[in-house]
Amino acid sequence: MANKEKLPWDLEEEILSRVPPTSLDRFKTVCKRWNALFNDKTFINNHKMTFQFVLSTRSKIYSVSVNPKVEVRELTLNNPGLKAQRHKNLFATSGLLLCDVGNGAVVWNPWLKQSRCIKLEVNEPSLDFLGIGYDNNKRVEEIVYKTLSVYMKDLGSQYTWKIHDFASDTWIDQEIEKTKYSRRITEGSVTIRLTNLSVVSLNGKFFKFCDLPSGKNRRRDALALRVFREDRFSLLRQCHVTKKIKIWVTKNKIDNRYGGDVKWMSFMEVSIPTMPDLEHPKFNSQPSYFIDDKRLVICSCDETGRAWIYVVGGNKLVSKTQLDSVVDPWPLHCTYFPSLVLVPGGQREEAELQEAKNLHVTTELYVPGKTKSSIKLHYG
Structure with a gap:
């Protein structure tokens, strides 16, 4: 032969x-x-x-790729057992997407079209889901994912963390003080308060991790936190007055210890006076972004609520693209990079499963x- x-x-x-x-x-x-x-x-x-971004409107969900041409595709997410409604929040971490749908949540890998519903317990009050992560326990081979949410126990000063364990399908409660749950910008289970970086560990503890490098911020300044190269943090700040953008990254890898020795270094500065505001506090619309080499790519909404993609490099605005095909103003959006991480206990869409088998x-x-x-x- x-x-x-x-x-x-x-x-x-x-x-x-x-x-x-x-x-x-x-x-x-x-x-x-x-x-x-x-x-x-x-x-x-x-x-x-x-793709690099996921956007959710009142009626549709989209992925957006920038490679380098901007392409928008419509995604589908079936929520069996959950009432269909607009997502309250979107969070991406560990290759998974957490969609807060008000009466529960969906953990989703949109690339693999696999999802799992998290239903609230009977008579459970409405929760605000804040992120998804897993225990950093090297002694255990299997990764156990957990979601983090919060609700106000009463009209007083007491809040309660609600942590859902995927493996056992159980909930854990942990009370916190109201003063520790203030205006925030959240990246997974990490929270930026006005002057410092706080961390909510998945056993319910809330502690200061480190001071932010941006110093004192005005209320209209944009402030966004991202994971940088998988094991570090990056922080974007845009000055509302000058429109100047500055990005810091942590010098060393982030581990599970409190971050008293965290060192930030300046990574990029961009001064473009014609750059639009990246934050619109009335609609709680923070920018989403990622750094590709020395190129900064931002997803943000303008004053009318229309979504745009801005590509910045070499201290200039390289391109800006309005996402005309995204229906409805003020979409939720987050940075998301595809992965082959399976949703624990998740279900694939039946049509896709049959297609893959054949x-x-x-x-x-x-x-x-x-x-x-x-x-x-x-x-x-």
Whole structure:
């Protein structure tokens, strides 16, 4: 039998980057090389269906990619067992998205189209969900995810943390003082107060982590916190008066100890007097952003509530794009990078599951001066 010509690895990788994300998780078991590839964040970032922002309006949910052209796609999220309504909050962390829907929450991986509902207990008051994370316990191999929420116990000064454990499907209560739950900007279970960075650990403890590098902030200044390169923090501040943007990042990796030795360093400064306001406090609309090398990409709403993507580099506004296809003003939005993290106990959309089971992909490549090559990917 004649020897079959093998595809060059770069062409094989190009073909795999076109495979639907719902199938990549199953293809990890094909061989060690594919498994390593699918765990490579560069591969995921270069996938043809990757995106960097998720936006939610009263009626629709969207993904937005900037690669470098801005592309908007509509997403679907079925909430079985939960009343359909606009999301109250969106939080992305650990490769998962937490959608607060008022009468409960949905933990969702929009890339894999997998989700899980979190229903409130009987007679439970309405909760404000604040984030999702997991215990940093290296002695336990299995990651146990938990969500963090809060509610006012009465009209007095007492608030209560509500922590939901995915593995046991149980709730844990922890009372806190009202003074510790003030105006906040939240990134997962990390909270920015006006002058310092506070952390809510998933056992309910609330403690100061470190001082912020931005100093005293005016109320109209935009202040947004992000995780930077997976293990550090970044902080964006825009001065309301001058429109100047400054970004700091933590110098060292963040561990689970309190951050008395955290050091911040200036990462980027951009002075664009014509830059619009990135915060609109009347609608609690903070900017979402990510840093790609020396390029800053921001999602924000203008004074009318329309969503825009701003790309900043070299101390100038490189491009600005209004997201015309996003219906309804003042969408919720957050930065989200796709991952193959499975939702614990989650369910896939049935149509996508059936499609993945019956997947047969054959791609033919024509390379000038060479014979035609093909690769077949089969599952089922």
